[in-house]
Amino acid sequence: MDSQTPMSSSIQLAHGSGGLMTRELLDQIIFSTFKNPFLEQKHDGAIVPLKGPVVISTDSFVVSPIFFAGGNIGDLAINGTVNDVAMCGGVPEFISLGFIIEEGLDTSDFVKIVQTIKAAAEEAGVLIVTGDTKVVESGKGDKIFINTTGIGSPHPRAHISMDRIRPGDQLLVSGPIAAHGMAILSQREGLQFESEIRSDTTCLNHLVSDLLDEFGDQVHLLRDPTRGGISSVCSEIAQDSALGVLLRETALPLDPQVAAACEMLGLDPLYVANEGIFCAIVDAEAAPKILERMKSHPKGGRAALIGEIRSEYPGKVVMESAVGGSRIVTPLIGEQLPRIC
Amino acid sequence: MDSQTPMSSSIQLAHGSGGLMTRELLDQIIFSTFKNPFLEQKHDGAIVPLKGPVVISTDSFVVSPIFFAGGNIGDLAINGTVNDVAMCGGVPEFISLGFIIEEGLDTSDFVKIVQTIKAAAEEAGVLIVTGDTKVVESGKGDKIFINTTGIGSPHPRAHISMDRIRPGDQLLVSGPIAAHGMAILSQREGLQFESEIRSDTTCLNHLVSDLLDEFGDQVHLLRDPTRGGISSVCSEIAQDSALGVLLRETALPLDPQVAAACEMLGLDPLYVANEGIFCAIVDAEAAPKILERMKSHPKGGRAALIGEIRSEYPGKVVMESAVGGSRIVTPLIGEQLPRIC
Numbered sequence: 001m002d003s004q005t006p007m008s009s010s011i012q013l014a015h016g017s018g019g020l021m022t023r024e025l026l027d028q029i030i031f032s033t034f035k036n037p038f039l040e041q042k043h044d045g046a047i048v049p050l051k052g053p054v055v056i057s058t059d060s061f062v063v064s065p066i067f068f069a070g071g072n073i074g075d076l077a078i079n080g081t082v083n084d085v086a087m088c089g090g091v092p093e094f095i096s097l098g099f100i101i102e103e104g105l106d107t108s109d110f111v112k113i114v115q116t117i118k119a120a121a122e123e124a125g126v127l128i129v130t131g132d133t134k135v136v137e138s139g140k141g142d143k144i145f146i147n148t149t150g151i152g153s154p155h156p157r158a159h160i161s162m163d164r165i166r167p168g169d170q171l172l173v174s175g176p177i178a179a180h181g182m183a184i185l186s187q188r189e190g191l192q193f194e195s196e197i198r199s200d201t202t203c204l205n206h207l208v209s210d211l212l213d214e215f216g217d218q219v220h221l222l223r224d225p226t227r228g229g230i231s232s233v234c235s236e237i238a239q240d241s242a243l244g245v246l247l248r249e250t251a252l253p254l255d256p257q258v259a260a261a262c263e264m265l266g267l268d269p270l271y272v273a274n275e276g277i278f279c280a281i282v283d284a285e286a287a288p289k290i291l292e293r294m295k296s297h298p299k300g301g302r303a304a305l306i307g308e309i310r311s312e313y314p315g316k317v318v319m320e321s322a323v324g325g326s327r328i329v330t331p332l333i334g335e336q337l338p339r340i341c
Numbered sequence: 342m343d344s345q346t347p348m349s350s351s352i353q354l355a356h357g358s359g360g361l362m363t364r365e366l367l368d369q370i371i372f373s374t375f376k377n378p379f380l381e382q383k384h385d386g387a388i389v390p391l392k393g394p395v396v397i398s399t400d401s402f403v404v405s406p407i408f409f410a411g412g413n414i415g416d417l418a419i420n421g422t423v424n425d426v427a428m429c430g431g432v433p434e435f436i437s438l439g440f441i442i443e444e445g446l447d448t449s450d451f452v453k454i455v456q457t458i459k460a461a462a463e464e465a466g467v468l469i470v471t472g473d474t475k476v477v478e479s480g481k482g483d484k485i486f487i488n489t490t491g492i493g494s495p496h497p498r499a500h501i502s503m504d505r506i507r508p509g510d511q512l513l514v515s516g517p518i519a520a521h522g523m524a525i526l527s528q529r530e531g532l533q534f535e536s537e538i539r540s541d542t543t544c545l546n547h548l549v550s551d552l553l554d555e556f557g558d559q560v561h562l563l564r565d566p567t568r569g570g571i572s573s574v575c576s577e578i579a580q581d582s583a584l585g586v587l588l589r590e591t592a593l594p595l596d597p598q599v600a601a602a603c604e605m606l607g608l609d610p611l612y613v614a615n616e617g618i619f620c621a622i623v624d625a626e627a628a629p630k631i632l633e634r635m636k637s638h639p640k641g642g643r644a645a646l647i648g649e650i651r652s653e654y655p656g657k658v659v660m661e662s663a664v665g666g667s668r669i670v671t672p673l674i675g676e677q678l679p680r681i682c
Contacts, residue, residue: 012676018568018614019673023577042503042581044425044565045398047495052393057386058437058490059473064481084385096399098488100441132400132488136680140405140483145475147439149399149490154388162383224385227359236364240383273359332360335353339477 011105016135025133029111033118038094038129046129048094051153055090057081058149064339066113066143069183070198073146074116076275076341079203080226081148082124086205087222087278089158089212095121096149097131102141113144124203126150155209157216164220165241170287171307172280174207174300175200176253177230181272181340182261191264193257200276207299208278214293218286224278226341228332231270233279234307234317235331244313247329249321251306270319271332273340281309352446357476366474370452374459379435379470387470389435392494396431398422399490405680407454407484410524411539414487415457417616417682420544421567422489423465427546428563428619430499430553436462437490438472443482454485465544467491496550498557505561506582511628512648513621515548515641516541517594518571522613522681523602532605534598541617548640549619555634559627565619567682569673572611574620575648575658576672585654588670590662592647611660612673614681622650 007028014021031039038046059080066073078095085092097117101110121128179200186197204224211219225233230252234245247270254269262269276299282290287305294300310318317329348369355362372380379387400421407414419436426433438458442451462469520541527538545565552560566574571593575586588611595610603610617640623631628646635641651659658670 013679014675016568016679017673017676018570018573019675019677021675022569041429043398043429043501045396045429045431045491047394047396047429047431050393050395052391052395053388054391054393054395054435054492055386055388056435056437056471056490056492057384058439058471058488060439060441060475060488062441062475062477088382088384088386088388090386090388094395094397096397096490098399098401098490100401100403100486130397130399134401134403134486134680136403136483136486139480141486142477142481145441145477145482145486147399147401147473147488147490149397149437149439149488150386151395151397151492160384227357228363229359232359332358334355334360334362335358336360338354338357339475 007107009107011101011103011107011110011135013103013135016133029114033114034128036127048129050093050151053154054151055085055088055154056151057084059084060145060147061341062145062339063341064142065187068187068199069196071201072113072116073144074113075120076201077146077148078117078120078124079201079275080341081150082126082203082205083224085150085152086208087224089155089160090152091155091209092126092150092152092205094129094151095126097128098147099133100141100145101135102143103135103138105143124205155212157212159217160222162221162240165243165281165309167243167309167311168284169220169281169309170284170305172282172291172303173277173306174294174303175277176255176302177274178258178262178269178272180275181337182258184340185337186261195257197257197261200274202276202299204278204299207297210297211290211293215286215290218283219280221281222278225274227273229271229273231329232332238315238317242314244310245307245317246310247307247319249319251304253302253304270329271336348448350448352442352444352448352451352476354444354476357474370455374455375469377468379468389470391434391492394495395492396426396429396495397492398425400425401486401488402682403486403680404682405483406528409528409540410537412542413454413457414485415454416461417542418487418489419458419461419465420542420616421682422491423467423544423546424565426491426493427549428565430496430501431493432496432550433467433491433493433546435470435492436467438469439488440474441482441486442476443484444476444479446484465546496553498553500558501563503562503581506584506622506650508584508650508652509625510561510622510650511625511646513623513632513644514618514647515635515644516618517596517643518615519599519603519610519613521616522678523599525681526678527602532602536598538598538602541615543617543640545619545640548638551638552631552634556627556631559624560621562622563619566615568614570612570614572670573673579656579658583655585651586648586658587651588648588660590660592645594643594645611670612677
């Protein structure tokens with residue numbers, strides 16, 4: 001923060017007025033952190049040098065608590081949208097940033113979040129090019145909500161679409177499941193484990209780009225299993241492709257302390273949110289090489305082949321259990337963990 | 342709404358879970374309303390056929406009350422972002438839509454808002470191509486907040502930038518001021534006037550495009566005076582251009598009942614928010630023709646020439662009053678009307 005007058009120690013309604021105090025907040029915290037030529041246009045938006053077509057994705061983040069083991073709402077908001085653009089086969093480049101702040105938020109917490117956003121944007125290789133800040137009265141929000149919208153260009157070799165899925169396609173996951181949801185939940189519940197459960201929030205765009213560079217249209221579909229977890233992604237795939245998804249329980253990568261936390265709370269890790277892994281439906285022949293490539297990347301070291309596409313049970317997800325039986329995985333209906341992202 | 346099972350009568354936390362209830366909300370209310378090939382990609386985002394460079398702008402809307410005379414948070418959210426893209430010299434084409442809903446919102450209110458969004462998007466000529474819905478617990482939000490991000494291409498004849506402003510440039514406004522802020526405020530305060538004060542929320546992109554088609558780079562800067570009103574726009578221009586802005590009080594278009602409401606509540610209309618007008622700083626010679634063109638357009642019928650750029654008082658805004666004197670217009674410092682947009 002470079003400043004003439006020091007900022008007040010908490011965010012006030014007037015910081016959302018559009019007047020001098022808004023300007024002060026922007027100049028002292030936002031513009032000084034995210035300095036770039038696009039923000040300096042000081043337009044009501046930004047003009048960015050992207051060649052069409054354009055991939056666009058948006059997400060609002062309402063996670064509670066806003067600080068958690070492994071991250072905070074700031075990197076979650078960048079990584080979440082960066083990953084959604086990547087899942088469409090896009091190469092994310094520019095991000096818009098909208099804050100809805102509850103009056104009374106500690107300015108130091110806000111600065112910490114903004115700094116985390118900066119670091120996450122740098123790691124993902126995206127620029128914050130435009131934004132907006134609103135402040136609502138105490139009791140009309142919950143500390144801070146963040147919307148991010150990401151734009152980028154389609155990867156030149158991407159050909160990702162639900163209708164490219166074929167029976168026999170293999171289902172890969174890029175890392176261990178259920179970490180984000182269990183990190184949030186164990187923090188909310190005050191649970192202690194031998195080693196802390198940390199959110200897996202991270203950007204996946206570099207790994208996705210590497211895979212597309214090398215394997216192009218052998219990657220048929222990408223999805224990140226955030227809210228609703230692996231089961232929701234698989235249910236959507238089964239429903240939208242009118243094919244079946246087979247999952248192999250023993251193949252699912254799952255950290256022991258995450259498994260223990262799930263058991264303790266009676267949660268099935270298949271339904272728990274992730275923020276740093278993705279599912280890839282890939283060509284059967286290429287699958288071993290794609291898996292190998294994922295494992296050689298820092299964001300995919302624990303990738304695994306967890307299932308495949310089957311024609312036998314259209315629209316259904318079936319899990320082969322550790323002991324050899326199988327069961328239908330039903331989609332999540334209601335809310336398992338509210339405000340997980 | 343086309344439906345198999347009817348939606349519940351209010352929005353519940355589970356509608357934000359990422360599971361079947363989220364899908365139900367999307368299918369029954371969102372996808373069925375905004376039907377278009379981009380939404381039907383059913384990606385985590387959308388791939389849209391925009392040629393670069395790209396103009397992007399974002400805004401979150403937290404207006405209270407969510408329904409008001411002349412509009413609701415839905416058209417406000419579309420028009421606000423459409424107008425911001427237009428103010429950058431962009432032609433808005435695609436919109437992302439992020440909802441943060443407080444648990445318990447009447448489903449019928451949500452549907453009404455979504456329908457208003459649809460109508461506003463149609464009028465503006467933009468498509469909703471991707472979106473996100475989160476639900477927070479009762480008491481952790483306030484009915485509904487909406488983020489919209491708009492993208493489009495720069496108008497081929499636009500050359501809009503703060504550094505194009507010159508002494509002698511003329512300041513036009515496209516319509517009467519202070520209507521939106523006073524509509525919200527009189528509704529909050531329960532004030533009654535002979536004729537209802539209605540928000541001016543509307544899309545300005547078509548008028549802006551017409552002006553740019555005809556006058557191109559004779560339009561030096563465009564700004565919509567939303568939060569903070571005309572005074573904040575003029576203060577920003579004065580500060581960022583290091584030139585002075587002269588305003589002529591008698592030239593400001595102002596509806597009598599809006600003026601009366603401002604007087605009753607002790608508010609200066611210069612500081613009150615607008616949602617359906619813009620300020621244009623234009624070449625002095627072209628100004629009369631640009632004004633004439635504005636007046637011939639349905640969105641600019643009451644446009645006026647309200648001031649000019651002066652070199653005498655750099656960084657300052659000066660108002661020539663009705664009786665001939667002049668005063669410095671200070672920028673808004675704190676909050677005049679919280680949650681006006």
